[in-house]
Amino acid sequence: MDSFxxxxxxxxxxxxxxxxxxxEHAVGGAVVYASxxxxxxxxxxxxxxxxxxxxxxxxxxxxxxxxxVRRRPSTRTTSIRNTYHTTDRERRTCEAxxxxxxxxxxxxxxxxxxxxxxxxxxxxxxFPEAFLRDMAARGPIAVDMQGFLRVNEGGAMVFxxxxxxxxCIPLIHYLKVDxxxxxxxxxxxDREQAACTxxxxxxxxxxxxxxxxxxxxxxGAVHRAPFTARSLSGRTGxxxxxxxxxxxxxxxxxxxxxxxxxxxxxxxxxETPGPFQGDLAVVEQAIRERY
Numbered sequence: 001m002d003s004f005x006x007x008x009x010x011x012x013x014x015x016x017x018x019x020x021x022x023x024e025h026a027v028g029g030a031v032v033y034a035s036x037x038x039x040x041x042x043x044x045x046x047x048x049x050x051x052x053x054x055x056x057x058x059x060x061x062x063x064x065x066x067x068x069v070r071r072r073p074s075t076r077t078t079s080i081r082n083t084y085h086t087t088d089r090e091r092r093t094c095e096a097x098x099x100x101x102x103x104x105x106x107x108x109x110x111x112x113x114x115x116x117x118x119x120x121x122x123x124x125x126x127f128p129e130a131f132l133r134d135m136a137a138r139g140p141i142a143v144d145m146q147g148f149l150r151v152n153e154g155g156a157m158v159f160x161x162x163x164x165x166x167x168c169i170p171l172i173h174y175l176k177v178d179x180x181x182x183x184x185x186x187x188x189x190d191r192e193q194a195a196c197t198x199x200x201x202x203x204x205x206x207x208x209x210x211x212x213x214x215x216x217x218x219x220g221a222v223h224r225a226p227f228t229a230r231s232l233s234g235r236t237g238x239x240x241x242x243x244x245x246x247x248x249x250x251x252x253x254x255x256x257x258x259x260x261x262x263x264x265x266x267x268x269x270x271e272t273p274g275p276f277q278g279d280l281a282v283v284e285q286a287i288r289e290r291y
Contacts, residue, residue: 002112005043005248008035009107009127009135010120010147011078011100012049012058017236019084026236026274027061029078030120030144033237034244036065036275037265041283043248046070046112050100051077065275072107074100078122080157082236096123096152103127105134116140116174116247120240121147123157129164132171140173140204142247144239145181159184170202174250176243179210191215192222205255207246207262209239214263216246218255225263228290229270241276242266260291 010031017024035047047062047069055077062069079097102125108117117135119142121127126147135141151160161184162168169175175198177185182194195206195217205218216223246262253261264286269276 002046002109003044004046004112004114005251006035006038006116006118006142006244007046007048007109007112007114008038008118008120008244009048009103010034011122011126012051012055012061013122014055014058014077014079014098015236016079016081016097017084018082027058028080028236029122030146030240032061033240033275034118034120035062035067035069037241037269038244038248039065039067040276040278041245041248041265041280046109046114048072048107048109050074050103050107052100061275070109072103076100080122094150094157095155096157097155099123099125099152103131105131108135108138114139115251116142118142118244118247119147120144120243122150124148124151124160124162129168132168136171141171142174142176142243143172144176144243145185146176146178146239149181149184161185166201169198172202173204174207174243174247175203175205176207176209176239178239179208182208192217196222205250207243207259209242214242214246214259214266216255216259221255223256223259225260225291227263227267227270228286229267231271234270234273236273237275238266238270241269260287264291 013029015028050072078100081095083093085091186194186197188194208215245265249261250258
C-alpha cells in the first residue's frame with residue numbers, strides 16, 4: 001500500500017490563454033498547479049486525472065516535475081479559453097471548450113492512502129456530491145469550491161450557488177474559496193465574515209484567497225498573510241497553488257504558519273508563468289525577506 005501526503009484529483013485542462021492580443025496554449029488545471037507545487041516542496045503526491053486517450057501526451061507536465069500520475073479514461077478532455085482583460089490578469093472571461101467525464105468512486109486508487117484527499121475541480125459536475133462523500137469516508141478532504149460553483153452553461157462559465165452546500169460543507173476538512181466564491185456561497189462581501197460563516201456551517205478550516213492576501217479561518221481564529229509578488233505574469237493558478245501549499249504545510253505546522261507559507265510560495269509562483277518552479281529553500285528565504 002503506497003502512502004502519500006496528498007492525492008490530488010482533478011481534470012487536466014488544455015488551456016487557451018489570451019492576454020493583450022497574444023494567444024498561448026498551455027496545460028493547466030488545478031490538478032497540475034496543485035500537485036506540482038506540493039511536490040516541489042517535498043510532498044509525497046499522487047495526481048489522478050481524467051482525459052481522452054488522444055491527449056495522453058499532455059501528462060508529460062507531471063513527468064517533468066516528478067509527479068506520479070494515474071490517468072482515468074474519459075470520452076473528452078477538459079479545455080478552457082481564458083481571456084484576460086487587464087494587465088494584472090485579475091479580470092478574465094472563461095469559456096468551456098470541453099469537459100471531461102465526472103469522477104466516480106472507482107477512479108480513486110484502492111492501493112494508496114493519503115493524509116489528505118484533495119479535490120481540485122474546474123467546473124460543477126467534475127466531482128458529484130456522491131464522490132465527495134465517498135472520499136470524506138476515506139479521510140480528511142480538501143475541496144476547492146470552484147469545482148462546485150463554476151457552471152458550464154453552453155460554454156459560458158458562470159458562478160452559481162450550490163444547493164447541497166449545507167449538507168456537504170460539514171464533510172470538508174480544508175475548504176478553499178476566493179473572495180467572489182465566498183460571497184456566492186454566503187452572501188457576505190466581507191472576506192473575514194464569509195470565511196467564518198463557512199466554518200460555522202461545518203468546514204473545519206477555510207482558506208480564502210484575494211488578490212491581496214491569503215486569509216485562513218481555523219480553530220476560531222483568523223490569520224492573514226499578504227501576497228508580495230513583484231510581477232503577475234504567472235497569475236494563472238494562484239488559488240490552486242495557495243491551497244496545495246497550505247494543505248501540505250498544515251500537516252506539520254499550525255494554521256498561522258501554513259497561511260504565511262502559502263502566501264510566500266504563491267507570491268513567488270505569480271512572478272513566473274506556469275506551475276511553481278522553486279523549492280523549499282527559496283520559499284523559506286522569501287518568508288525571511290518579505291514577512
